[in-house]
Amino acid sequence: MGKKSRKSTADVIAKRKARAASAAFVARPFEGLPFEADLVCFKELVPAATATAKLNEENGGTEITFASLLPGGAQAMHRQDGVVFAGMQTPFSSPDPSRDVAAAILKAKDAEPGAIVNATTNPGEGPRLQDILDLDAPFSVTVQEGFDYWIAPGQAEGEEAEQLAEALEQANTRVHPTEKLVSASGAYWTRMGEKVFVRWARTEHEETVVDALARLHAAGENTFGGAGRFLGTFRAHGITVPVWELDAGSQPDDAEEPLAAFAKDFDAALAETTPLSAQERSARAGVASRQLTIR
Structure with a gap:
């Protein structure tokens, strides 16, 4: 096989690989x-x-x-x-x-x-x-x-x-009130009907986030700084988005102080590397059962 043929074959293979990469999930x-x-x-x-x-x-x-x-x-x-x-x-x-x-x-x-x-x-x-x-x-x-x-x-x-x-x-007519919270990155307050939620997109590895939520849950501290009730998580495009429901009368400004306090607890739980206790493993099963994959 001549140099030109080898070059043509290499080009074809490279193009096939590029097409495969562009179609990969x-x-x-x-x-x-x-x-x-x-x-x-x-x-x-x-x-x-x-x-x-x-x-x-x-x-x-x-x-x-x-x-x-x-x-x-x-x-x-x-x-x-x-x-x-x-x-x-x-x-x-x-x-x-x-x-x-x-x-x-x-x-x-x-x-x-x-x-x-x-x-x-x-x-x-x-x-x-x-x-x-x-x-x-x-x-x-x-x-x-x-x-x-x-x-x-x-x-x-x-x-x-x-x-x-x-x-x-x-x-x-389909827009529901939403605000970006400033006390933590990726957190959004929203009112849907008569209910108020905070959804906080986390970019840490999913397993790390779920473990942290389990640790907080087992300790009775997964309450958004005492201002909310944990509902579950969304999985979206490879990251985890925990959701808490707040008091129906809550406004965006009301969520800032609890979020700032809760962020410290969440960061500490994320940094914890010891194995989960039996109580935390039980809590983790409950957290994992409340996951919903969007994409």
């Missing part, structure tokens, strides 16, 4: 991003929120706005005023949502204002968010009361604006 797609917990919450738990981020210099240094939801469940949007949005809540995705969002961002960035990039189950080979974002740039979260960010300031006329306004009105 990624259990924790946003791992390595400093704002992994918030992205998971945007994708699965927070109804309306935005956060500013930035592409790295290799990809132009453009400012990007991540959003929980875009019109029609789009993956990305180049708004009429030039702002590029990345949507996290889509009707479907490939086995690697990080690659999905990255591909859509790059496509929307280079598109004309007003362009929409729809979700796909096959974005093809290409970079992931971990490859295109400036990981040192701030990720500034703003929880929104609705989806008014879909429409650019001054974009109030024309058939397209009217259609967007109708979709916006319908979407806003």
Whole structure:
């Protein structure tokens, strides 16, 4: 076999491997991003929120706005005023949502204002968010009361604006009050009907989180600083999200002080490495039985 044939065969094999890698399931797609917990919450738990981020210099240094939801469940949007949005809540995705969002961002960035990039189950080979974002740039979260960010300031006329306004009105009716808590990273207060919850996305290994919850539970301290009742956990995109129910009259500010105190107890439990006691193992079985996998 000549050099040219060997090179061609190597190229074919490399392409096959690249295609296989792009189709492989990624259990924790946003791992390595400093704002992994918030992205998971945007994708699965927070109804309306935005956060500013930035592409790295290799990809132009453009400012990007991540959003929980875009019109029609789009993956990305180049708004009429030039702002590029990345949507996290889509009707479907490939086995690697990080690659999905990255591909859509790059496509929307280079598109004309007003362009929409729809979700796909096959974005093809290409970079992931971990490859295109400036990981040192701030990720500034703003929880929104609705989806008014879909429409650019001054974009109030024309058939397209009217259609967007109708979709916006319908979407806003489904938003339940939510606030990002400041006393700990990845924690969100929300009111759903007459009930109030705090959902706290944790990026530690799942087994470590469950063990910590078991230790707290066995000691009667899994109570969100005495302000809540532990309900269970969500599994979402490779991380664990414990949930506590708070008093029905609780407001976001009421949760800050208990969260700050409880965070110290939680950190101590996470750092504990001694084997679980019999009582803690029993508590762990109860915690594990209250897990719900979202994705």
